[in-house]
Amino acid sequence: MVQIKTPEQIAKMREAGLVVAAIHAATREAAVPGATTRDLDEVARKVIADHGAKSNFLGYGGFPATICTSVNEVVVHGIPDDKTVLKDGDIISIDAGAIVDGWHGDAAYTAFVGSGHAPELIELSRVTEESMWAGIAAMRLGARLVDISKAIEGYIKRQPRPAVGDHSLGRYGIIEDYGGHGIGTEMHMDPHLLNYVSRKRGKGPKLVPGLCLAIEPMVSLGTPRTEVLADDWTVITTDGTWSSHWEHSVALTEEGPLVLTAVDGGKAKLAELGVTAAPDPLA
Numbered sequence: 001m002v003q004i005k006t007p008e009q010i011a012k013m014r015e016a017g018l019v020v021a022a023i024h025a026a027t028r029e030a031a032v033p034g035a036t037t038r039d040l041d042e043v044a045r046k047v048i049a050d051h052g053a054k055s056n057f058l059g060y061g062g063f064p065a066t067i068c069t070s071v072n073e074v075v076v077h078g079i080p081d082d083k084t085v086l087k088d089g090d091i092i093s094i095d096a097g098a099i100v101d102g103w104h105g106d107a108a109y110t111a112f113v114g115s116g117h118a119p120e121l122i123e124l125s126r127v128t129e130e131s132m133w134a135g136i137a138a139m140r141l142g143a144r145l146v147d148i149s150k151a152i153e154g155y156i157k158r159q160p161r162p163a164v165g166d167h168s169l170g171r172y173g174i175i176e177d178y179g180g181h182g183i184g185t186e187m188h189m190d191p192h193l194l195n196y197v198s199r200k201r202g203k204g205p206k207l208v209p210g211l212c213l214a215i216e217p218m219v220s221l222g223t224p225r226t227e228v229l230a231d232d233w234t235v236i237t238t239d240g241t242w243s244s245h246w247e248h249s250v251a252l253t254e255e256g257p258l259v260l261t262a263v264d265g266g267k268a269k270l271a272e273l274g275v276t277a278a279p280d281p282l283a
């Protein structure tokens, strides 16, 4: 069953979303060479406490931290620790969430540690982020869930193939083992949102006002396949290629999509794509 929210409930989810946005801002500043992933977790923990919110990651299925820190070939679910020290040239995907009055927010971004990143890494993150926005822009009243999947996959497939200098690497790997999800009174709810179109899945539910989704493409410079390390959490690409992860929680309203975890509600980016974001209920 898909949980449909009232406008008042969406306003609560917006509060949670803004806490997540604050975690993003603080961890982005802290993700510098020499920092450990545990340092970033500590930053996130403090932001949640300062807002009087709760963590939805800590203790989720036994997860031992407040954020996921996924460095380089780690796709998602990396566990912050003391021994992972960020280096110049690394990329890190930070996935964070928060709960306010029982309502959840969840969002992720990829950051560049230090400077001097290869053009293909900058392009990888750009393609992943833009595919997320293409998915968000496809969240229209009357459309179907599959239209979001189609927009994400279509965006990635229309891009020039990744290359190192003149050497083409082949297609981007759209990670298939993980995807987006409904969100509300729990972090992960129905429906599951694929980042590609599967004939087996059908068109999925109709997109109606009150539907809230976490839209989160994960893309690698090589394989779409992943494996989980012995810690039972850390997900890596099977070929060791580096990957990017971007995510926003989005509410569909009568007035269009509201990007709950973006400071401006998605207004600026959606306008570029010809979509009017719903007004911010807290503004």
Ligand code: MG
Pocket: 106, 107, 180, 181, 214, 216, 247
């Ligand atoms: Mg998520």
